[in-house]
Amino acid sequence: MTTTLWSATVLVCLLMYVVLDGYDLGIGVATLFERDPAHRRHLLESVAVGWDGNETWLILLGVALWAGFPLAFGTILPHAYLPMIVMLFSLIVRGVSVEMASQAPPAPRWTTAFGVASLLASFAQGFALGTLTSAVRLRGDVYTGSAFGAFSWFCVLSGLTVTAAYTALGYAYTKHKSAGRLRNSAARRGAVATAVAGVLLVAVLVAVGSTAAPLNLGTPGRAVAFAVLLLFAAGGGGTALVGFAWRRTSRAADTLPLGGLVVATVSVFLALGVARYPVLLPPDLTLGSAAGPHSTMVFILVGIGLNMPLVLAYNVFAHRAFAGKFTTGAEGHEAPTTQGPLAAGARP
Amino acid sequence: MSLLDLSRWQFAITVLFHMTFPAITVGLSIFLSVVYGLYWRTGRAVYLQMFRFWRRVFAVGFAIGVVAGAVITFEMGLNWGVYGARTGPIIGPIIGMEVVTAFFVEAGFIGVLLYGDGRVRKGTMFMSTVMVSVGTVLSSTWIIAANSWMQTPAGFKVVHGRFEPTDWMRVIFNPSFVWRWPHMLAAVLISASFFVAGISAWYLVKGRAKGFARRSMSIALGIAALLMPVQLYLGDNVAGHELPYQLSKLEAIEGNWNNGDTGFVLFSIPDQQAARNIAELDIPCLGSYIAKDLTCKTAMPGLKLTPAADRPDMAATFWGFRIMFLAAVLMFGTTFAATVLRLRNRLWTARRFHRFVLWTTPVGILAILGGWVTAEAGRQPWIVFGQLRTSDAVSRLAPGEVLFSVVGFSALYLIMLVAYVAYIVRTMRIGPERDDPGQEPPPEDLPDTGLAEEGVPLEPVPPEPVPLVPVPLGSREVAAR
Secondary structure (H helix, E strand, O other): OHHHHHHHHHHHHHHHHHHHHHHHHHHHHHHHOOOOHHHHHHHHHHHHOOHHHHHHHHHHHHHHHHHHOHHHHHHHHHHOHHHHHHHHHHHHHHHHHHHHHHHOOOOHHHHHHHHHHHHHHHHHHHHHHHHHHOOOOEEOOEEOOOOOOOOOHHHHHHHHHHHHHHHHHHHHHHHHHOOHHHHHHHHHHHHHHHHHHHHHHHHHHHHHHHOOOOOOOOOHHHHHHHHHHHHHHHHHHHHHHHHHHOOOOOHHHHHHHHHHHHHHHHHHHHHHHHHHOOEEEOOOEEHHHHOOOHHHHHHHHHHOOOOHHHHHHHHHHHHHHOOOOOOOOOOOOOOOOOOOHHHHHOOO | OOHHHHHHHHHHHHHHHHHHHHHHHHHHHHHHHHHHHHHHHHOOHHHHHHHHHHHHHHHHHHHHHHHHHHHHHHHHHHOOHHHHHHHHHHHHHHHHHHHHHHHHHHHHHHHHHHHOOOOOOHHHHHHHHHHHHHHHHHHHHHHHHHHHHHHOOOOEEEEOOEEEEOOHHHHHOOOOHHHHHHHHHHHHHHHHHHHHHHHHHHHHHHOOOHHHHHHHHHHHHHHHHHHHHHHHHHHHHHHHHHOOOOHHHHHHHHOOOOOOEOOEEEEEEEEOOOOEEEEEEEEOOHHHHHOOOOOOOOOEOOHHHOOHHHOOOHHHHHHHHHHHHHHHHHHHHHHHHHHHHHHOOOOOOOHHHHHHHHHOOOHHHHHHHHHHHHHHHHHOOEEEOOOEEHHHHOOOOOHHHHHHHHHHHHHHHHHHHHHHHHHHHHHHHHOHHHHOOOOOOOHHHOOOHHHHOOOOOOOOOOOOOOOOOOOOOOHHHHHOO
16 A cells, blocks of 8 residues: 555656656757757756756655665666766756856857757666666666666667657747747747657557567556557647647647647656556566565655645746746846735745 | 775765765855845845855856755665665655755745846745755755764664664664754855855955955854854764764774874874874874863774774775864864954954965865765765675676766766856956946846847857856846846
C-alpha cells in the first residue's frame, strides 16, 4: 500500500518534470533554430523566470526515487552513468548561461551555450530513459554493469523522440506566451516538431518490443488501459496540430497546442507505465524489490507527501506571477497588479 | 589512480565548488531581506540601491549554487550507488524534505525577488525576499542533518546491510547536528558579511559611491562583529561534542602521531605511510591551553591510537582545519579592529584598513571550505562513521567513465568560476551608481526597447568576448522602473 502510494508520487514528479522542464528545454532547443537575436533573447528570457522551479522537479524525482526505492536509485544511475553525466554538464551550462545572459545582456555566446546545452540535455535525458529497456546486472545490491553495456540504438531513438517532443512543447509554450512574428514562426515550427515527435514515438512503440523490456500487455486490463491512453495521446497530438495551424489570435488558438501536447505527453508516459508496471529495470528490479522499509515509507508519505500541495501552490504562484503574454524591453512583463495572484500568493 | 580515488576526487571537486556559492548566497539572501526591510520601513533610496546592487551579485551565484547542488544529489547514486542503496531509507527522506521545504520555496519566490522590483507592492517584495532566505536556511538545516547523521549515526538499525530508521527524532537530531547546525549558519552569515564588506571596501578605496559602500560595509562588519565571538564558541563546542564520537578525526586535526605532545602543531607535513611528520612546527603548551588546561599537562592524542586501516588522511584533515582556524583568527582580528575603529569614529577614514578588508573578501568562504574538508576527510575511511566504509560504498563503474566525468566537471567548473569572478568584477566596475533610484540611468544604460517591438529592425548585436563586456542593465529590470 505505502509502496503503491509512493510509486504514484514518483510518477507525479516524473510527469511534472517532463512537462515543465520539457517546455523549458524545448525553448532552449528552439533558440538554435532562431536567427533573429531579438527573438532568441525573448525565448531565453521566457525561460529565465521559471527554469529553477521546473528543474527542481528533476531533483525531487531523483530524491523521491532515492528515499522510496533506494536500490533503484543506486542501480539506475550507474546503469545510465554517461548520459546522466552529460545531462548534468548540460544543465549546469544551461542554468548559468540563462542567468548570465539575463543579468548582463546582450550575451550572444551565453545564449548560444544555452541553446546547445538545452539540446544536449534533452537528448541525454531521452537516451537515459532508453537505457531503462536494457537488462541490468546486479550482485546483491551492487551494480556490476559495464560502461556501455546499457546502450543500444533504441537509446538513440528514445533520445531523438524526447528531444522532438520537448521542442514541440517549447514551441507550444512560445505560441502561448508571445505575439506577432515570433508567435507565427513558433506555430509553424511547432507543428513540424509535433509531427516528427509523433512519427518517432510510433517507431519507439514498435522498437521497444525487441528490447530486453518489451511491453507487457498480457492482461485485458493492461491492454485496454494502454490502448485508451494511446488514444488520448493521439487525440492530444492531433489537437496540438490543429491548434498550431490556427492562425487567428484567440485564447483557444494559443492554448490548444500546449494543452494538447501536455495531454499527449502525460498519456504516453502513463501508457508506458501501465505496460511496464512493476518493472523498473529488466529483468527483475521491480518497485517491490527496490522499495525501502516501512518506517521510511511512512515518513516520506507524511513529510514529503503532505508538502506536495504546497509545492504545487509555489509552482502555480511562480507561473502566475509572470502570467500573460511575455514581453522583453520597455514594457516589461505583464505587470501583476497588487490585486493579482502575486499579491495574494505571497501571503500563504 | 583507482576508481575509488577518482570518485572521491570528483566528489571533493564538485562539493567544494558547490559550497562556495551557498557560502555567498545564504548569507546574502538574509542581507537582502534586511536591506529591503530597511528600505520598506524608511523609504530611503540608498537601501533600494543596496538591494539592487547586491541582488546582482546574488542572482548568478544562486543559479550556480542550484545547478551545482543538483550534481551532488545525483552523485549519491551515480558514483556512490551502494551508499545510495544502503543509506537511502535514511538520507533520501532528509534530502526529500530539503527539496519540498526549501528548494521549492526558493524556486517559487526567486522570480519575484529577481524580477518583481517595481511591479509588486513593497510588502510583497519583502515577503518574497524573506521567503527565499527562509528557503536557503532550511536547506542548510536539512543538509547538515543528513551530513551529521553520517558523522554520528543514530536512531537506525542495519538490516541485510541496509540502514533503516527506527527513531526519526534521533536520526535528525543526532549528536553532532545540534552544534554543527548553528555553526554552519553562523559560518555562512560571516562569510557573506566578509564578501559584502570586501566589495564595499573597494568602493571606499576608490572613493566611489560612498554612501552606498559605507552603509553596506557598516551592516556587514556589524553582523560579523556580533557573530565572530559566537562562532568561536560554537566551533569549540562542535569539536567538543562531535569528536568524542570520532577520536580519529581529533587525532588527525591535532597533527600528532604519538601521544604526549601538549603543544599546538602550527605547521606540519605528515607522511601517512610512515606514520610520522616529515616537518613540524609546534607551539609549546598551546594545545593544553586550548583544551582549557593552563598547567600545560593535557596532552593531545596521537593518530597511532587508531588502527592503520581506520586512519583518516592526516594532511587533508590537519590542513583543512588549519585553514579554517587561521581564517577564523584573521576574521576575528578584522572585526575587532573594525569595532575599535568604529567606536573611535575612524572607520571611514582608515584607508589602510579599507585596503585590508578588500583582501579579506574570500576569507570566510575559505574558512567554510576548510571546515568541510576537515569534516569529510576526517571522517574517512568511513562514509557512515564506524558503519560503512567509503571503499564499499562506491559504484563499481569503469574507471574511464569516472575519469571522463572528473575531467568534465573540473573543466566546466573552472570555466564557471572564472565566469563568475569576471561577472563580479564587471558588476563592481559598473558599480552601484546605476542602481541608485534617485538618478536617471546614464545614456548607455537605456533599455534596448527594440527587443519588445515586433518587426522593428534591430541593430545587429556585435559578437562579444565572454563575459568581460560592460553592458547595461537587464532589460527586465529597466522595465521595472
